[in-house]
Structures are given as C-alpha cells and as structure tokens.
Amino acid sequence: MLFNELILAIMKTVNRQRTISSPYHLIRGKKSGQTIQDIGYFGLYPYFGVLPKLDKKDYDQSVQTLFSKGYLLVNDHVIELSKSALEVSVPPSPLNGWKYRGNEALFFSRLSLIVQTLSHVSQQIKTFDPVVNNEEVQKWVKKYLQQIQFREIAVSQAFKNELITTLTNSNVSETHKTILMERLSGFELGGLTWQQIATSKNLHILDVQLMMVEGLHAWMDLIEQTKPSLLIGLMEGIIQPSSLTATAARTEKLFDRGFTIEQVASLRQLKTSTIEDHIVELAMNNPNFNYEPFVFPSLYEEIIAESHRLKSKRLREIKESLPQASYFQIRLALAIKEEQL
Incomplete structure (x- = not known):
C-alpha cells in the first residue's frame, strides 16, 4: 500500500462524516476521544498510529494530490470524495496499528542490534558502535543475547535461519521484504537511509516508511503464530495486553x-x-x-x-x-x- 492509498482507504470509510484532518490524526495515533471513538465507529483499527512521526506538510501535500486527481471535492466541513474516488480499489494491507500501537519500532530496534551484534561476533569483533543508541533497548538486547548463548556458532546460524525463513514466509511483497533487510546493519555494512531506499525503488519516502510498517506487522504476526524458538523472544512486551488505552x-x-x-x-x-x-x-x-x-x-x-x-x-x-x-x-x-x- 502506498501512502496516498492509505489516506484514500481511510477517507472512503469516513466519507462525508469527518473533517479533512481526521485521517492525519488517526495515522499519527492521536489518543484524543474523537480519534479513539472513530476507530470503533468506522472500524479503523488497522491504520491507528502507523506513522507516528508523519509531518502535517507531507499529509497536506498528499491531500492536494488527491484533489488534483479529482478524487476529492471542495467542502469546507467534511471529506467529500468524487464518484471516481469511491470506485478506486484500494489494495489489502497487513497493517494492524491498534494491536501493535507503534511497538513494531521497538521490535525492529531489538532485531537491528541483535543482527549487528551477531554479525560482528561471527567475525571475532568485540567492539563496535551500536546502531541503536537507546539504553533500554541495549539493556534488553544484552540480556536476551546472554540467555540464548549468542557466542555459539550454532545459535547464530539458527537465528539467521529463523530470520530468513519467517521473513520469506511473511505475506507481503518482495519489495516489502527487501526494504526490511536494507534497513539492517552488519559487519562493514550499514543499513540504507529512507532516501536511499526510496530513490532505488522510485518511491516516495512515505511510501517506503509505510511499506516498512506493513512488512513488520506481517512479519510479527507470523512470528506470533509460528513461535520460532529464538525470534519469539523479541515479541516480549510488544503486543498490548489490553484493547483499551x-x-x-x-x-x-x-x-x-x-x-x-x-x-x-x-x-x-x-x-x-x-x-x-x-x-x-x-x-x-x-x-x-x-x-x-x-x-x-x-x-x-x-x-x-x-x-x-x-x-x-x-x-x-x-x-x-x-x-x-x-x-x-x-x-x-x-x-x-x-x-x-
């Protein structure tokens, strides 16, 4: 799903019932009474908080694109879509924002630091600049690595096999999977920036970031279902224990x-x-x-x-x-x- 498709999917659900800014607050995960209620009223659970750092200027630019395509009609009070917009087929998405509520970022931070560590250890390199600076994540990863006896070659290989197998079997496109892998860092190999990935795939940065979240949600869902012995540990504290805020x-x-x-x-x-x-x-x-x-x-x-x-x-x-x-x-x-x- 591309970013403009995400906005259109939300707008089609709330057409003529909510303001033009309502999808923006939903995508950012605003915890206001109105946004939370709209999630339930309109079944917008998948899209909640999927891009918490979304800039209003980027959102407004996408809205203008919808206007230029004739999908949005001028209305000072509510979203009003044209007939052509209502007929557009929006692709299905594995997004599950209400379930994860931004914790896919925590999952990927843990994964990134573990992959980086195992990559350096396999080369007998004991010191390196961690790709994740968050002290809580570093503390968690250190404890996790000790628990799985990460210095053993068989453990490192098993982790790699689980990573490749689960990502391969995730229900997303090869582009999604490639984006996830390109964001990882290893020995003498740095993860690519959003701009580098976007340029290589002729996509907007927001499209890449959204596809990253889609890929993570699908991947995490598979890990939760199949419970691979090593990767399942990364799901600790990721899923919200309550459906309530x-x-x-x-x-x-x-x-x-x-x-x-x-x-x-x-x-x-x-x-x-x-x-x-x-x-x-x-x-x-x-x-x-x-x-x-x-x-x-x-x-x-x-x-x-x-x-x-x-x-x-x-x-x-x-x-x-x-x-x-x-x-x-x-x-x-x-x-x-x-x-x-």
Missing part, C-alpha cells in the same frame, strides 16, 4: 469499584468530558458493556435508528433530530453499535 483502563478499574462519572473525574483530577470519553471507549471494546446507567434503551434505539436514517455518524446531524439526547449519549450509542452504516 492506558488511561481508559484506569477509569475502568474505578467504575468496577462503583464510582460515578463525577467521582472518577474528581479522583483522577480530570474533566468529566474526559471520563465520558473513557466510557465510550469501554463500550467500544466490551460487547457486554451495560449502557443503561447512561442512556435509556428507548433513547438508544432512537439514536441508532436516526443514524441509519441519516446514513451518518455525524453527531451534530443526529443531535439536531434528537435534541433530547446529549452528545455523550449519542457517542455512547454509536460506540455500542458494531456494524458499519
């Missing part, structure tokens, strides 16, 4: 103890609206969530029916039709409803 999980514990919204807000010294965001997130991730303390079943049904009638999940449109419902109640009802409109 950390702050929503803390709120959940207080609700489980019987505290009200106002009491939780006071205890956590947060705004009531922030706690409401957490409740919506809880509803989004828990199919057994009891919404009745917050919205009567009859009102819930009205909200869902109106959303279907309007073919929209825009809060303002639903609120205009149902003034008796608060924005929080509308958001909560939409979070509970699972199928897409």
Whole structure:
C-alpha cells in the first residue's frame, strides 16, 4: 500500500462524516476521544498510529494530490470524495496499528542490534558502535543475547535461519521484504537511509516508511503464530495486553469499584468530558458493556435508528433530530453499535 492509498482507504470509510484532518490524526495515533471513538465507529483499527512521526506538510501535500486527481471535492466541513474516488480499489494491507500501537519500532530496534551484534561476533569483533543508541533497548538486547548463548556458532546460524525463513514466509511483497533487510546493519555494512531506499525503488519516502510498517506487522504476526524458538523472544512486551488505552483502563478499574462519572473525574483530577470519553471507549471494546446507567434503551434505539436514517455518524446531524439526547449519549450509542452504516 502506498501512502496516498492509505489516506484514500481511510477517507472512503469516513466519507462525508469527518473533517479533512481526521485521517492525519488517526495515522499519527492521536489518543484524543474523537480519534479513539472513530476507530470503533468506522472500524479503523488497522491504520491507528502507523506513522507516528508523519509531518502535517507531507499529509497536506498528499491531500492536494488527491484533489488534483479529482478524487476529492471542495467542502469546507467534511471529506467529500468524487464518484471516481469511491470506485478506486484500494489494495489489502497487513497493517494492524491498534494491536501493535507503534511497538513494531521497538521490535525492529531489538532485531537491528541483535543482527549487528551477531554479525560482528561471527567475525571475532568485540567492539563496535551500536546502531541503536537507546539504553533500554541495549539493556534488553544484552540480556536476551546472554540467555540464548549468542557466542555459539550454532545459535547464530539458527537465528539467521529463523530470520530468513519467517521473513520469506511473511505475506507481503518482495519489495516489502527487501526494504526490511536494507534497513539492517552488519559487519562493514550499514543499513540504507529512507532516501536511499526510496530513490532505488522510485518511491516516495512515505511510501517506503509505510511499506516498512506493513512488512513488520506481517512479519510479527507470523512470528506470533509460528513461535520460532529464538525470534519469539523479541515479541516480549510488544503486543498490548489490553484493547483499551492506558488511561481508559484506569477509569475502568474505578467504575468496577462503583464510582460515578463525577467521582472518577474528581479522583483522577480530570474533566468529566474526559471520563465520558473513557466510557465510550469501554463500550467500544466490551460487547457486554451495560449502557443503561447512561442512556435509556428507548433513547438508544432512537439514536441508532436516526443514524441509519441519516446514513451518518455525524453527531451534530443526529443531535439536531434528537435534541433530547446529549452528545455523550449519542457517542455512547454509536460506540455500542458494531456494524458499519
């Protein structure tokens, strides 16, 4: 998937229901209530936080490209795609941003330093400048290498075999796999820069970076499934233990103890609206969530029916039709409803 295709895939999902900047916040992994809720409303889990360092100027440039291709129509309020854009087939992607939430970078940092270390040890070189400067990663890798007895030739060869086998079997293109390998460093061999890889493949840097993330997600997924004896260790702490954000999980514990919204807000010294965001997130991730303390079943049904009638999940449109419902109640009802409109 190329970067422009990523943006188009998101825009096709939220067409006429969200602003032009909403895909940018999603791709960067912004943990605002709106972005988190949109993930659940529209099933945007794969794309969350896949490029956390995305520059707004680069995003705006891609948006302008979509305008120039006639895919985007001028609308000051929401994304509005043309008929031709809606007919474009976006390629499938192994992205799983909500599952990994940026930890693919940690996985690759560990892998890079291990590969570099094994490469130098195989040449009897004991000292070198580490390709990863993060002290926590260095500490983790040192412990891992000691555990696997990395100085034994058989161990080094086994690690290499697992790396090659799993990457070869990953469900991505050869270009994806090549990008991953070209970013690794070894004895007298430095990993290529983003610009070098982009130039060699006639791609934009953002395309290369996105393909790197796609490759890592597919690779990590295979490692998780097949559990190769050496590589599986690199997955330690990579997968998020909860589908909730950390702050929503803390709120959940207080609700489980019987505290009200106002009491939780006071205890956590947060705004009531922030706690409401957490409740919506809880509803989004828990199919057994009891919404009745917050919205009567009859009102819930009205909200869902109106959303279907309007073919929209825009809060303002639903609120205009149902003034008796608060924005929080509308958001909560939409979070509970699972199928897409």
